[in-house]
Amino acid sequence: MIQNILIAVSGLGHAEEMLKTLKELPSIQQAKVTVLHVVPPQSTAESMTMKWEEGGKILANAIQSLALNPSQVSSILRQGEPKDVVCQVADEIDADLIIMGSRGLKRLQSILANSVSQYVFQLSSRPMLLVKDDIYVKNIKRIMVAMDNSDASKHCLNLALFLIRDIKGGELILTHVITDLGGEPTSTQVTPEQHPVLAAAAAEAKKQGVQPRCVLSMGKPGEKICRLAEELNVDLLLIGSPDRRPSIAKSFVDLDRLLGSSLSDYVRINATCPVLLARTAAA
Structure with a gap:
């Protein structure tokens, strides 16, 4: 039932930790994982180059942290509005589950802060696992x-x-x-x-x-x-x-x-x- 997992990483939060915990479950161990990092639009070529290099490092660190079987993981580094790109990639890979970090903002705060996870939650029909920054991820029992x-x-x-x-x-x-x-x-x-x-x-x-x-x-x-x-x-x-x-x-x-x-x-x-x-x- 869960064969393709999309995890959006930003270098912060507990999303990677949550995925590692999930991958310990027998039912999830064979699932393929796509690790996504989105580089937001930049005003200058110099800042774009810097953000692109930074994004590559975030992806590399995430994949290293996850320590997954190389045959089960792929990575995508893409430019665009993060909230739109997450939804697009989820559709492209036909994700059965989206994993994202969340700051746990209140509703109005989420709108004003342009929360990516809130936007994806609103517009995607796919199951979504939200992991707030202030929680402790435990083994799933x-x-x-x-x-x-x-x-x-x-x-x-x-x-x-x-x-x-x-x-x-x-x-x-x-x-x-x-x-x-x-x-x-x-x-x-x-x-x-x-x-x-x-x-x-x-x-x-x-x-x-x-x-x-x-x-x-x-x-x-x-x-x-x-x-x-x-x-x-x-x-x-x-x-x-x-x-x-x-x-x-x-x-x-x-x-x-x-x-x-x-x-x-x-x-x-x-x-x-x-x-x-x-x-x-x-x-």
Whole structure:
């Protein structure tokens, strides 16, 4: 399911460390990796030459740091707007996963700072693993999936099952947050395993030989998901990010989504572990 990985490197952050951790998983070991560094446009030929040389060194250092099998890794050094080039290269290599560092900026800050990871997250339909600068990357043992009735969360479940299936001592945690007290059974009425959303997800996991742990809670989804991830010492959090924008708006950053109450946006900013965001449909 994950055969081609694109990692965008800038010389800073934990993206390379995250990829090294991922490559230790049996399910990822055969995946091919493309390491990308983008040189932004420069005003003079001299500065362009300097940035080009600097970019080559960043790529070389990243590849050396990753210590991957040479037959499984390739590198791309390209000039252009980083946010556009990452999306273009992801399409060119048909990436199954994009890995990027993130400063974890708040929504309005992301717009004002022209955040590359925020832009790519908005416009790419491909699964994206965001690694904030201020988190500690751990070996992946506990994977948590935030479940609801969306196709995006089911896609996350499938990705999690793919990742965890051969992890020795691995644990899959399925969580659902109840927000509409009148529309679904509460945690006082059913056990987590009996709740329709978690029961369906658990049944799918068991079909694939994984015995999950189900956690049901009540409250604001973003806050609850982030708190649970921290309390349960989760190493990787997966959450669906349904794309509700029409295709004609793909060339614009969705201010309504950024400034609104997007669950996935809240989680990517506030979670204390790496967050893998996934959608279902191609852009």
